[in-house]
Amino acid sequence: MGKILLTGGAGYIGSHTYVELKAAGHEVVIIDNFSNARKDVIDRLAQITDSPVLVHEGDVLDKAFLATVFASHDFDAVIHFAAKKAVGESVEKPLEYFETNCTGFSTLLMAMKEAGVFRVVFSSTATVYGEPLSLPYTEDHRIAPVSPYAQSKVTCETLLKHLKEADDRWTYGVLRYFNPAGAHDSALIGEDPNDIPNNLMPYIAKVATGELPQLTVFGDDYNTPDGTGVRDYIHVVDLAQGHVQSVDKLIYDNSTHILNLGTGTGYSVFDMLRAYEKACQKPLAYTVGPRRAGDIDCFYADPASAREILGFEARRGLDDMCRTSWNWVSRLRNV
Numbered sequence: 001m002g003k004i005l006l007t008g009g010a011g012y013i014g015s016h017t018y019v020e021l022k023a024a025g026h027e028v029v030i031i032d033n034f035s036n037a038r039k040d041v042i043d044r045l046a047q048i049t050d051s052p053v054l055v056h057e058g059d060v061l062d063k064a065f066l067a068t069v070f071a072s073h074d075f076d077a078v079i080h081f082a083a084k085k086a087v088g089e090s091v092e093k094p095l096e097y098f099e100t101n102c103t104g105f106s107t108l109l110m111a112m113k114e115a116g117v118f119r120v121v122f123s124s125t126a127t128v129y130g131e132p133l134s135l136p137y138t139e140d141h142r143i144a145p146v147s148p149y150a151q152s153k154v155t156c157e158t159l160l161k162h163l164k165e166a167d168d169r170w171t172y173g174v175l176r177y178f179n180p181a182g183a184h185d186s187a188l189i190g191e192d193p194n195d196i197p198n199n200l201m202p203y204i205a206k207v208a209t210g211e212l213p214q215l216t217v218f219g220d221d222y223n224t225p226d227g228t229g230v231r232d233y234i235h236v237v238d239l240a241q242g243h244v245q246s247v248d249k250l251i252y253d254n255s256t257h258i259l260n261l262g263t264g265t266g267y268s269v270f271d272m273l274r275a276y277e278k279a280c281q282k283p284l285a286y287t288v289g290p291r292r293a294g295d296i297d298c299f300y301a302d303p304a305s306a307r308e309i310l311g312f313e314a315r316r317g318l319d320d321m322c323r324t325s326w327n328w329v330s331r332l333r334n335v
């Protein structure tokens, strides 16, 4: 089993990945600056895994901090989550996005190189593909980032490619996520945005808890069966298990891969709303509003390469995503 550094390990996907790595027998160390995660996540991780959590609080932009962390542990690999992820905000603040996402990553890679650690799993996104030329998206679909956020992820992917060309000791896994949803079965960790959520699932969850009055459906005139946007929602625990398979592939096979992590099935906004109503057993108010700028009708993954290369299979369906999300938010808000 390996010793793994998780950057951003207190975040939504990072925390679920921590649990799955521990369950697979890995030793895990978290670094997080808690800019978008709550500190009590750490206690909850200790509760779920029934063991103390090793955390260093600090920033991936801080070279001295990273040097101390790498000097204190002998890592086999790094999984890099620590990044900014709001597309709309990236349009307002491109500099901040490039600093955290790109400079943060290159600072981390430099620290890894100095410490002699050459295996990294990188959190990427299906947004790198841009407007679909064909669906499902396969990994060789052309890359066309339309936001600073998407561009920052493409830049990091490209850096990895150049790094490997320059020095073959590097092996990496680029994981392009589709739309993560749901929460851990324990209802102790999940997604908990502080502000008004940008994404559909956390928004619906806040309508269900009564924190927000209604969902605005961003357009019902798309070229889809019910007119609302169709996406490939993937349970966060399936996504987390994909990271375990990816890092294992690096450690045991030394083999670089760039893969979609999705289910291959698309659901519309109305499908999501109905499934959530079933989970929380009440009707949820909505109104249909205008389209959101930059939104695409429909996209979903071709998951075949991840299955072939990692043995990855998304096992949890839409009802599991809604049930676990509802268990988590209703417990958190005492609904």
Ligand code: UD1
Pocket: 087, 088, 125, 126, 127, 178, 179, 180, 198, 199, 200, 201, 203, 215, 216, 217, 218, 219, 228, 229, 230, 231, 269, 292, 294, 295
């Ligand atoms: C967004 C991000 C993308 C990121 C992905 C997963 C944008 C433009 N893209 O994509 O980079 O990888 O999340 O985290 O933000 N919807 C509503 N009402 C809402 C919110 C969403 O109707 O209040 C609809 C959207 O129009 C879309 C679907 O729900 O059809 C999903 O939206 P969202 O959860 O924001 O994900 P993406 O648009 O796929």
